[in-house]
Amino acid sequence: MKANKIFLLVLTLGLSLNACQDQLELKPAQSIADTQASANESNVKAVLIGAYDAMAEGDLFGGNTLRNAELQAGDDEILWVGTFFDPREIFNKTMQTANRDATELWLDGYNAINIANNVLAFLPVVAEKDRKTVEGEAEFIRALVYFELVRFFGKPYVAGQTNSQLGVPLITEPTRGIDEKSQVARSTVEQVYAAVIADLIKAEANLPQTNSWRASSLAATALLARVYLQQGDYAKARDAANKVISSGKFALLADYADNFNRDANSSEDIFAVQVTDQDGINNMNTFFSIPDFGARDGDIEILDGHLNLYPTGDVRKDLFFDGAGAMRTGKWNNQFGNIGLIRLAEMYLIRAEGNARLNASVGATPLADYNTIRKRAGLAEATAVTIDQILLERRLELAHEGFRIHDLKRTKQAVGKFNYDADKLVFPIPFREIEVNKALEQNPGY
Known part of the structure; x- marks a missing residue:
């Protein structure tokens, strides 16, 4: 249309x-x-x-x-x-x-x-x-x-x-x-x-707080957390993320890989685009995956510059695979899988970053939230955490899900030879x- x-x-x-x-x-x-x-x-x-x-x-x-x-x-x-x-x-x-x-x-x-x-x-x-x-x-x-x-x-x-x-x-x-x-x-x-x-x-x-696959009040709260974070309003971003986490309506999946290639929303999905074999399009599959999974010819390759960011033992790295002559992300191998737009892990990372920047511990300490994400990734708990470590964790957890350029811009980092603005x-x-x-x-x- x-x-x-x-x-x-x-x-x-x-x-x-x-x-x-x-x-x-x-x-x-x-x-x-x-x-x-x-x-x-x-x-x-x-x-x-x-x-x-x-x-x-x-x-x-x-x-x-x-x-x-x-x-x-x-x-x-x-x-x-x-x-x-x-x-x-x-x-x-x-x-x-x-x-x-x-x-x-x-x-x-x-x-x-x-x-x-x-x-x-x-x-x-x-x-x-x-x-x-x-x-x-x-x-x-x-x-x-x-x-x-x-x-x-x-x-x-x-x-x-x-x-x-x-x-x-x-x-x-x-x-x-x-x-x-x-x-x-x-x-x-x-x-x-x-x-x-x-x-x-x-x-x-x-x-309402729950509304099947459609937008809910908590989806609006979660999106507010993302918007406030993009503005650099860390207190409001943290508080909105905390509201979503504290609602108890969502839960992190035990296996990180289970977040992806899904035909139905999971307990971690706050809002997702619904795709079926009768209706809907999953262009992340089209461009990130390979013909074996209904995609094009492998338009996007994952380079060592990204793969080398993962520490030893990080199960998130296991999702990458060698296909059609290059490394690929395995997050988008279901041609008719839903496209997750907001999931609970992002809320933990927003709350961690907001608290860390404000030297606060609303809902949990930054270290506790950081470790919640790390533990699910199969990594040992840290004893201390910095903002840079939280940002790196965000980079790994949310890789190839549509966050990278926006995170670089809000943190005023260069993009190759270009200034953030x-x-x-x-x-x-x-x-x-x-x-x-x-x-x-x-x-x-x-």
Whole structure:
């Protein structure tokens, strides 16, 4: 499902009939007229399923946002050897304004946002007993997408600054026609982060703690922890992570490898994109794995620069394997496996880092949380821990899951020869969007 230009979206209430056909019949299949949606609660709920489906597109959370975060930061740890030109540009930091992956991220992102906006616009027709949950899910999806867009298309958020650098356009009402109001300028990074946090705080209040595979209040809390960490707000990040851990609703799996290649969520999954052999895309499999597991030809190789980071006895290293002539990560060998976006181990590491930076021990000491992750990895308990050790543990635990470039930026580390805030580490605003919307300003360096 591909939209045209985001500013040419005309009531894009995109639905996947594979996901929804057992719930309703729609005419036409990919949209709902205003009157139909406003008159029918079941249609609004189906549109919400469509928002999940749009969020799971391959160019969004169906894999490419995770892949691109690894490619941008890869350098001496991974190598792109695939034939596709656009990911190669991302890996080499030579992106052009017509880069297809950047364009599709923008289009798919705003398509999902527009669907969420439509759900929120029609909340009054939803029964009161379900209204808060429907609202919270739409707010969660919108926040998740905006957070990803601003991290790729805007310069990094810097704690203690006004962050007036340009982010992405904030659109919170449905786009149903083309007029002067469609020409929306970019909001600042500060404004986008504020909108993301506001949505997540509301979602946290509106959602139940458990909600099957869908967004829950604890998923919103966990995403808040990630957002606050990216801002350098260590107290709020720690407290949100502590709330998730202390809820008792999630548990670390005994075997690290069991987190991956799953057809269903585990006790460690806080939020995951659902993929089946009938519906959904797992582009992490497509690009990180090999043909033996339904992937391409082995587009991404794992280099010794990464493998040598693991200490002797670390079971996480056992997931790597030699396939199709190079080393590969075994995290993505299920072609139809779910794509885990937030898992409990990340919360332990956020709480550890927050406490360590603040010389505190809310929920647990930094050392205790650090050792919780190390023990699961088969390593001996440490007797002391530094922030650098916690960051290394995060690097190993969350490797090839879409964190690397964002962690380098928030900790102000160089990416190869580039400074953390270099122009070439920010995606260009797609050329087609600049052409149709004269209010948009291009990023420096493009």
